Amino acid sequence: MKCILMLWLGLFGFTVARGEPVLAVATVGMVADLVRMVGGDEVDVVTMIGEGVDPHVYKPTRNDVVLLQRADVVFYNGLLLEGRMADVLNRVRGRGKPVVAVAEVIGEARLLAGEEAGHHDPHVWMDVRLWAEALPPVADALAALRPEHGERFRERAAIAALQLEAFDRYVREVAESIPLTKRVLITAHDAFHYFGRAYGLEVMGIQGLSTESEAGLHDINRLVDVLVARGVGAIFVETSVADKNVRALVEGARARGHAVVIGGSLFSDAMGAPGTPEGTYLGMIEHNIHVIAGALGGSVPEGGFAAWSREELP
Numbered sequence: 520m521k522c523i524l525m526l527w528l529g530l531f532g533f534t535v536a537r538g539e540p541v542l543a544v545a546t547v548g549m550v551a552d553l554v555r556m557v558g559g560d561e562v563d564v565v566t567m568i569g570e571g572v573d574p575h576v577y578k579p580t581r582n583d584v585v586l587l588q589r590a591d592v593v594f595y596n597g598l599l600l601e602g603r604m605a606d607v608l609n610r611v612r613g614r615g616k617p618v619v620a621v622a623e624v625i626g627e628a629r630l631l632a633g634e635e636a637g638h639h640d641p642h643v644w645m646d647v648r649l650w651a652e653a654l655p656p657v658a659d660a661l662a663a664l665r666p667e668h669g670e671r672f673r674e675r676a677a678i679a680a681l682q683l684e685a686f687d688r689y690v691r692e693v694a695e696s697i698p699l700t701k702r703v704l705i706t707a708h709d710a711f712h713y714f715g716r717a718y719g720l721e722v723m724g725i726q727g728l729s730t731e732s733e734a735g736l737h738d739i740n741r742l743v744d745v746l747v748a749r750g751v752g753a754i755f756v757e758t759s760v761a762d763k764n765v766r767a768l769v770e771g772a773r774a775r776g777h778a779v780v781i782g783g784s785l786f787s788d789a790m791g792a793p794g795t796p797e798g799t800y801l802g803m804i805e806h807n808i809h810v811i812a813g814a815l816g817g818s819v820p821e822g823g824f825a826a827w828s829r830e831e832l833p
Contacts, residue, residue: 541664544590546601547574548790549644550621550653552800554594556679557657561668565590570792573759574600579607587611592660597623598641599633600788619660621653631712642787645714647687647804651680685832686801687717689824693808694718697817703751704811705742705768707760710787718808725764739764743771746779753782753814759789782814 540563545551551566558564567583568574574596579587584607587593593611595601597620601608612618622643629649631640644650658676662669694702695718702720704711709724723745725738745751746768754769756762765781772779785807791797797806801824809819820827 541591541661542589543661544586544593546593546595546604547788548798549650549800549803550594550596552790553621553650553653553657553679554661557654557672557676558661559671559675561665561671562661568601568789570789570798571758572789574788575602577601578603583607587616590616591664592616593618594657594660595620596641596643597621598630598639598643600641617660617663619656621656624656625649625652631716640709640712642710642713644800645711645804646717647683647690648717649713650800651683651687654680654683682801685828686804686824688831689827690804690808691718692827693812693817693819694720697812697815701752701815703745703749703815705745705751705754706785706787707755707757707762707765708787710757711785714807720811725768726760739767739771742768743775746772747775747777750777751779753780755782755785755811755814757785757787758791759787780814783810785810 540561541558543554543558543562543564545554545564545566547568548566548570551564554562554564565586567579567586568577587607588611590611593608593616595604595608595618599605600622608618622641625643627639629652630643633639633641643653654676655673658669658672661672665672697720704715704720704722706722706724708726709722711720711722711724714720715722723742725742746754754765756765762781769779769781786797786803790800790803791806796802805824809823811817812819
């Protein structure tokens with residue numbers, strides 16, 4: 520891949536001045552964090568879509584377009600997550616700038632089906648081990664721009680992969696503490712199917728994979744039936760999706776004599792605020808599994824992943 524990118528950059532006459540940090544623009548925080556893990560001090564990372572903002576419906580602003588033009592390299596998730604940004608990203612790519620869809624390097628056999636034929640579920644970061652597979656293309660793209668730091672980028676990618684592998688084991692252990700009969704995760708939209716497949720939870724969303732789809736009365740009634748029939752005690756809102764449909768589920772279950780609570784707020788398509796634990800990829804996923812386990816009858820280790828890793832890892 521490095522050779523291909525180097526050839527591509529040379530063909531279009533695109534170079535980066537040596538000695539200056541690479542300016543990398545990432546569409547969403549989860550992608551930006553991958554780039555930070557790999558790039559270190561050699562890369563300045565700017566995130567376009569901030570906390571609490573839904574990338575499915577985000578339209579780039581004039582300032583975003585200027586930022587993309589200034590960038591040395593652009594990283595995005597792909598798989599139609601940033602659906603309304605496709606034209607802008609294609610124009611940037613057409614001008615010879617490297618534009619890398621990190622999730623699209625993952626083999627099709629590992630991806631889940633999307634709502635439309637020929638498309639895949641874009642929420643790959645919900646499976647920590649799968650998300651680690653996006654590290655090498657980030658390292659390759661940065662190494663193509665800074666060959667002198669290529670070995671350093673790849674070393675960081677390898678270290679980050681080991682960290683994510685350990686973190687994946689932690690998330691799995693916390694999920695396994697939830698009683699089998701309570702491993703039902705109902706959220707505002709279908710962002711958690713990779714999470715459910717990786718960590719053994721049955722996942723249902725009120726809306727589809729994209730929040731552009733509208734939930735109807737049939738969707739609400741279908742899930743109320745599930746809540747009542749299976750005695751589900753908690754459902755979850757998301758930080759980047761309006762909570763009106765989740766509250767409609769609560770009311771619908773109550774009208775049928777079944778009490779269900781909102782178990783907490785989960786991060787799905789956007790991370791938390793910069794400077795907070797949830798403003799990092801690891802913190803975002805750790806928050807999610809702690810909230811889910813706590814609401815569904817599981818147990819959360821005291822001290823979280825940091826304490827667990829000190830005890831479990833050599």
